[in-house]
Amino acid sequence: MSRKQFLAVLAALAVLAAAAGGVALSDRSAWTSADSRAGQKAIAGLKIGDVAEVAIKDSSNELHLVRGQTGWSVRERADFAADTDRIAALLVKLAEMKVVQSEPLAEAQRVRFELVEPHLSDSKDKAAGAGTLVELKDAKGGVLARLLLGKKIMRNVTVASLARPDVDATGRYLTVGNDAGVMLSVGDPLAQVEAKPQEWLTKDLLRVEGTKTVSSSKGWTVTRDTESMDWRLAGSKDKPDLQKATDLASSLGWVNLVDVVADPAKADTGLAHGVSIKAETFDGLKYTLNVGKQVEASYYVKIAVAGEPAKTRPRAKNEKAEDKERNDKQFEEQRKKLVEKVEREKRLDRWVYLIPKTSLDPLLRDRQQLMPERKKAAKKA
Numbered sequence: 001m002s003r004k005q006f007l008a009v010l011a012a013l014a015v016l017a018a019a020a021g022g023v024a025l026s027d028r029s030a031w032t033s034a035d036s037r038a039g040q041k042a043i044a045g046l047k048i049g050d051v052a053e054v055a056i057k058d059s060s061n062e063l064h065l066v067r068g069q070t071g072w073s074v075r076e077r078a079d080f081a082a083d084t085d086r087i088a089a090l091l092v093k094l095a096e097m098k099v100v101q102s103e104p105l106a107e108a109q110r111v112r113f114e115l116v117e118p119h120l121s122d123s124k125d126k127a128a129g130a131g132t133l134v135e136l137k138d139a140k141g142g143v144l145a146r147l148l149l150g151k152k153i154m155r156n157v158t159v160a161s162l163a164r165p166d167v168d169a170t171g172r173y174l175t176v177g178n179d180a181g182v183m184l185s186v187g188d189p190l191a192q193v194e195a196k197p198q199e200w201l202t203k204d205l206l207r208v209e210g211t212k213t214v215s216s217s218k219g220w221t222v223t224r225d226t227e228s229m230d231w232r233l234a235g236s237k238d239k240p241d242l243q244k245a246t247d248l249a250s251s252l253g254w255v256n257l258v259d260v261v262a263d264p265a266k267a268d269t270g271l272a273h274g275v276s277i278k279a280e281t282f283d284g285l286k287y288t289l290n291v292g293k294q295v296e297a298s299y300y301v302k303i304a305v306a307g308e309p310a311k312t313r314p315r316a317k318n319e320k321a322e323d324k325e326r327n328d329k330q331f332e333e334q335r336k337k338l339v340e341k342v343e344r345e346k347r348l349d350r351w352v353y354l355i356p357k358t359s360l361d362p363l364l365r366d367r368q369q370l371m372p373e374r375k376k377a378a379k380k381a
Contacts, residue, residue, distance in 0.1 A: 037102045042176055042186055043145045046095045046136070050144060053137040054087065059118045059130040061195035067139075076197040077260040080351055083202050090192060094136070094145070097186050100171060105183035113173045113183060115150040131174075132193060148175045152189045198259040205353065206255035206303065206345060210282040214248045217276040220367040222248060227282065233370075241372045247362040252279050252287065255359060258298045261352040269293060269300035269352060277363045283309050285342060291360060298354040305345040309338045 054065040064075040065082050072082040110116045111129030118130040132149040153171035169189035176184060213234070215221035221234040222245050231245035261267050270293030277289040285307040292300035313331040315324065 037099045037184070040099050041095075042097045042099050042174070042184055043094060043136075043147070046145055048088075048091045048095055050138050051091055051136050052139040053135075053141070054090070055133075055135040055137065056193060056195040057118055057120070057133045058195045059121055059127055061197070062120060063195045063197050063200065065200060074197050074200050074260075077201060077262055078351055080260040081202040082200050086192065086200060091136075093188060093190070094134075094147075097188060099184050100187050101185045102182055105175065105181055109183075113150045115148055115173065115175060115183065117148065132195065134193060146177050148180070149190055149193060150174055150183075152191075153185060197262075201257065201260060203256045205257045205355070206252070206287070206348070207341070208249075208252035208255075208279055208281060208285075208287050211249040211252055211279050212282045213278075213280045214252070214363075215278045216363070216365075218364075218366045220370060222370070233367075238371065240370045244362065244365065244370050251359055251362045252289075255355060257353045257355055259354040261300065261354065264352040267300070267352070271300055271302050271352070274300075274302075275364055283307075283338065285309070289360075289363070291364065294357060295354065297357050299357060299360050301353045301355045301360070303345075303348045303353070305342065305348065307342075309335050309342060311335070 052067045054063075056063040056065075062076070065087055066073055066075055066079075068079075070081075072084050072087050073079040074082045105113070105115065114129045115131050116127055116129040118133055119127060121127070134145075134147040134149060135143055136145040137143055150173040152169040153173065154168050155170045169191065171185055171187045172189050173183055173185050175182065210227060213221060213223040215234075222231045222240055223234050224231050230242055231240055231248075233240055261269070271290050272292075274290045274292040277291065279287045279289075281287075285305065288304040288306075290302040290304075292302070313328060316327070319327070
């Protein structure tokens, strides 16, 4: 090779090296620019107080949590009360959530990272790579923030976990707003973001306190004169099994729901021919539970509450003046809480509920099942 040819080759290599360096520098600049979001809030400037609606959508369900004058409610469950604590926790998390890393997102990568826009479908064949869409809106319906949640980021483990799948999730991929070409990763899997209406309902439904009488349309009534006395069968000398009678009051004292029926007219509830359970408390309140058909591990139930808490306190015998003042004050404080509770419970007749079978089974016994079990006669030797 001549000296002239050698210098030409050397010059060509220099040009190629310079070009490669320029490309590398360009790629690095783009990455550095994209990663400049690391440590910043994923939703800049979000004010929790401005959020009046949370909409969550995936390829199976759609959910709308709406804030009104009486608090948060679930639109898909006939506007029944939502779990305020769960919503507040989610909003705080979204407002404070920070970016761990950001990078360009090519269209071909969307399925892999589960960042495809979801569309409701009744088909078993859901769209491949569909994510979960979250929109935060203000009172006028304006969108404050829009997130598309994708694949969860899992930690590397050598032994399969026997716990829930989310236990090993350390973060999640997502896109924010209209910037769909940039994928962010955050340090929270956001596992609680589900488009399942029943999961966002207030589960604490009914608390019947100080039960005096419980009766059933199956033909029995149990009653007691004071909360410290044993239960007895009304109109009979027979005595019920004390534990079974106690179970009646316990079942009414802690009633939680599984779900609220969105459209009772379209459901075969069986309430028209159900079992009626009635209870009266020492405070003068009356509760009626109409129990319909069983569906899986729950019953359809309709609830009605009537009566008013006593306005005056019966004075104790030989009560001193200083004791009366203290007891009257305590009575008024308790009555105020009871009035608020009753007002909420009286609004429960607007909906039909699904309540766990295990909670209601003690109340659905017939008269014979309430009686003590007969001891089996000892076998003769």
